[in-house]
Amino acid sequence: MATLRLATSLYPEDTYSEHEAHSLMQRCVEEAWKSYEAGEVPVGCLYVNRFTKQVVASAGNETNETKNACRHAELVAYDYVYSTLASPKRESWFRLVQDLDLWVTCEPCIMCAAALKTLGFQRCVFGCRNERFGGCGTTMPIHELKSRDYRPLEVFAGFYEKEAIGILQYFYERGNPHAPPEKRKRPLKLVSCRPERDIGKNDAGKDDAGKDDAGKDDAGKDDAGPGATPETVATLRAD
Numbered sequence: 511m512a513t514l515r516l517a518t519s520l521y522p523e524d525t526y527s528e529h530e531a532h533s534l535m536q537r538c539v540e541e542a543w544k545s546y547e548a549g550e551v552p553v554g555c556l557y558v559n560r561f562t563k564q565v566v567a568s569a570g571n572e573t574n575e576t577k578n579a580c581r582h583a584e585l586v587a588y589d590y591v592y593s594t595l596a597s598p599k600r601e602s603w604f605r606l607v608q609d610l611d612l613w614v615t616c617e618p619c620i621m622c623a624a625a626l627k628t629l630g631f632q633r634c635v636f637g638c639r640n641e642r643f644g645g646c647g648t649t650m651p652i653h654e655l656k657s658r659d660y661r662p663l664e665v666f667a668g669f670y671e672k673e674a675i676g677i678l679q680y681f682y683e684r685g686n687p688h689a690p691p692e693k694r695k696r697p698l699k700l701v702s703c704r705p706e707r708d709i710g711k712n713d714a715g716k717d718d719a720g721k722d723d724a725g726k727d728d729a730g731k732d733d734a735g736p737g738a739t740p741e742t743v744a745t746l747r748a749d
């Protein structure tokens with residue numbers, strides 16, 4: 511299993527109050543449940559303006575509905591961001607994107623992590639790790655790659671991990687109706703992002719984390735601030 515460097519906090523505490531953080535991740539969880547009800551791998555996300563705290567876009571996975579494996583929640587929501595805020599001036603667009611934080615129940619996959627960096631996003635908060643496809647340290651550290659134009663993607667992992675894992679677990683225990691028969695039910699492996707914490711305990715302000723999904727989706731985290739905990743967690747399952 512990959513080792514993650516974790517930020518000391520579960521979300522950017524210098525930007526969001528405890529109440530705001532809980533409210534935002536609860537909305538992500540609601541989006542994930544909407545995905546579940548639609549027969550999708552249940553992952554939900556929001557793009558939030560870190561200065562105004564406005565939720566600019568929200569979405570869940572749409573891969574099954576569209577039969578398009580690229581329609582992960584992060585990219586679906588990004589389309590809303592683009593259609594709502596797009597500017598003909600590329601520079602101003604980059605500045606606008608830099609003001610947005612991604613909040614998501616599960617670690618962005620390799621594809622989404624690369625897209626986030628390419629588009630200029632700089633920060634992500636997620637619930638649980640994506641053991642199979644995580645692009646924020648679990649399978650590949652896409653978020654840390656540097657280039658002349660793009661800064662590393664700062665990642666906060668483990669907030670609402672229990673809830674994020676719980677939804678995925680519920681989905682997979684029922685059996686993914688879109689997976690091949692031999693893969694519809696598989697055991698869910700649970701590994702916490704924060705091994706020092708009880709994965710079943712989610713308390714306010716300081717807690718939890720998650721997991722991911724099957725075959726199609728995301729999660730993870732990173733960021734290494736002073737005092738970052740070296741090891742990690744993770745979860746997930748398969749399929």
Ligand SMILES: [Zn+2]
Nearest residue numbers: 582619622728
């Ligand atoms: Zn993805």
